[in-house]
Amino acid sequence: MDHRIEHIGSDELADLVDAFNQLTASLEQQKQLRDQWLSDISHELRTPVAVLKGEIEALQDGIRPLEMRYVDGLHDQVSTLTRLINDLHTLALSDSGAKDSDQRNAVTLLDVLSPIVERYELRLKEKSISLEHQLDGNPEIEVFADSKSLQQVFQNLFENCFRYTDENGSVRLSIQESKTEATIIIEDSYPSVPTKALPKLFERLYRVDKSRSRANGGSGLGLAICESIVKAHNGSLNAEHSPLGGLKMVVTLPKSSNDEQ
Numbered sequence: 429m430d431h432r433i434e435h436i437g438s439d440e441l442a443d444l445v446d447a448f449n450q451l452t453a454s455l456e457q458q459k460q461l462r463d464q465w466l467s468d469i470s471h472e473l474r475t476p477v478a479v480l481k482g483e484i485e486a487l488q489d490g491i492r493p494l495e496m497r498y499v500d501g502l503h504d505q506v507s508t509l510t511r512l513i514n515d516l517h518t519l520a521l522s523d524s525g526a527k528d529s530d531q532r533n534a535v536t537l538l539d540v541l542s543p544i545v546e547r548y549e550l551r552l553k554e555k556s557i558s559l560e561h562q563l564d565g566n567p568e569i570e571v572f573a574d575s576k577s578l579q580q581v582f583q584n585l586f587e588n589c590f591r592y593t594d595e596n597g598s599v600r601l602s603i604q605e606s607k608t609e610a611t612i613i614i615e616d617s618y619p620s621v622p623t624k625a626l627p628k629l630f631e632r633l634y635r636v637d638k639s640r641s642r643a644n645g646g647s648g649l650g651l652a653i654c655e656s657i658v659k660a661h662n663g664s665l666n667a668e669h670s671p672l673g674g675l676k677m678v679v680t681l682p683k684s685s686n687d688e689q
Contacts, residue, residue: 476509515649518580531574532661534684537603537610538568540578545601548586557593557616561601569603569610570684577657578681581665582614584650585677589616598672605683612679615670629667630655 483502486492541563549559571578589599597617604611621629621636628634633648651665658665663681670676 473509473512476505476512480505480509512649515653518653531576532572534570535573535575535578536568536570537612538563540573540575541582541601541612544579544582544586548590548599551590552599555590555593555595555597557590557595558598559601560598563601563603569605571610571661571681572684573661573681578661581654581657581679582612584654585614585679588650588675589614592616592619593674594618597674600672608683610681610683612681613676614679615672615676616674617670618673620669620674621667623669626667626669630665 480502483492483498483505487494487498492498545559545561545563552559586599593599593616599614599616602613604613625636629636630651632652635648651667655665658679658681661681663679665680666678668676668678
């Protein structure tokens, strides 16, 4: 795709040449990103498939006895593969704008967050992690959104807290509001991530610690999906260091207006 035209002169034709060369450079960059994306996806799919193939062949050849622990291992690999495929599908729908685009209405953050908080209070206790929140004390802030999509965002963020926060740690949920926006902050205690990794967290398939993420069942697509959904709601999602010692995820959404209710 290297079809640039030599720049000569400074008239309107030269401006047209500049525009053409910029378009060519943009298309070339998009092609490189697409090729890298396809290569990364192939690698991510190949890993669990290769493990499955090896384990099944070992059972077929009698190298390993047909015991439940090996069957459980196969099931874990299938689950990892299923999560990755489902996340890819969700991301593709989010990118195309097709995901639940007609399901938006005025919803309260209390209704969106309450079932997730209730669920994760129990899950986090499994690792002796405390969850601090004041949902009941917050006014019923409304946003114009698809509640299922928003619940997926907060489900992913809380799941990351559960997977990566050390035992005996803490997670905190807080909500702030201005006249036009609602800000939901989810932060956790140690460990955090390196400062240079913060802007990369939303890149597709990026993992701070690849082996640890795979061991915890992460596909490397969860935060990319979250960002895509939040942007589709005209909001923003940012990662910062938390004073608790871990990661601070800041979700900002426009509040519902009277015209949208």
